[in-house]
Amino acid sequence: MGAKLLAISAVITGLTSVARAPPAVRGLPWLHNFSPAAEASGASPSVIARMAEWRAADPSCSATVYGGLQLVAEVAEAPGFETVLASFTQGVLVLDARAALLASAPPLGCQGSADELEALAVGDAQTGEPVIALAATAGGHRESATWLVLYRVAGGVVAPIFAAIVEDHTGDRTRVGEVTLLPGALAYRAPSGVRTLWTYDGDAHRYVAVHGDGPGV
Secondary structure, three states: OHHHHHHHHHHHHHHHHHHOOOOOOOOOOOEEOOEEEEEOOOOEHHHHHHHOOOOOOOOOOHHHHHOEEEEEEOOOOOOOOEEEEEEOOOEEEEEOOOOOEEEEEOOOOOOOOOOEEEEEEEEEOOOOOEEEEEEEEEEOOOEEEEEEEEEEEEOOEEEEEEEEEEEEEEOOEEEEOEEEEEOOEEEEEOOOOOEEEEEEEOOOOEEEEOOOOOOOO
């Protein structure tokens, strides 16, 4: 196993040194080689109010104060552009061109005073279909973690295809990781420094860790 992990590490290092590009989305500094078609411009309470037609917000969660994120882009096979709405306690909703609910993902679990959505974008992750990228921080101001989640839209579901921690905070210490997208794969460096290579399974429509030691979706 040791030799295999060293070989995988060498592959990751070689690929990221050649293919890595600076972040294209300001709110997603951990994500490289992502070509955005649209990104959210800022959180707004009106997004939470709009989402309430389908899913109520949790007023006890501090993240509700910051509002939700929204953008317009093509993310599904339905004709026309879709509207993507996201809030911490209402999840992700995708509306079709006529403002009818097309697909959804469940909300994040409220954890503490640091709970907040960081960024929302739609773009090309080199998987052959549009990908929604969402970053959210969960926890308290003493300990928290920022997650990056990649989704695809299919069959009425906003389904996660990859999820991992890209930043963790403990007291005054912050550790930062990154995700580098590659053709049919991605390289993930956890905040701890551990590197894993993931390949995109076209049948399952999600990323799978090559050696099985990475965080699952």
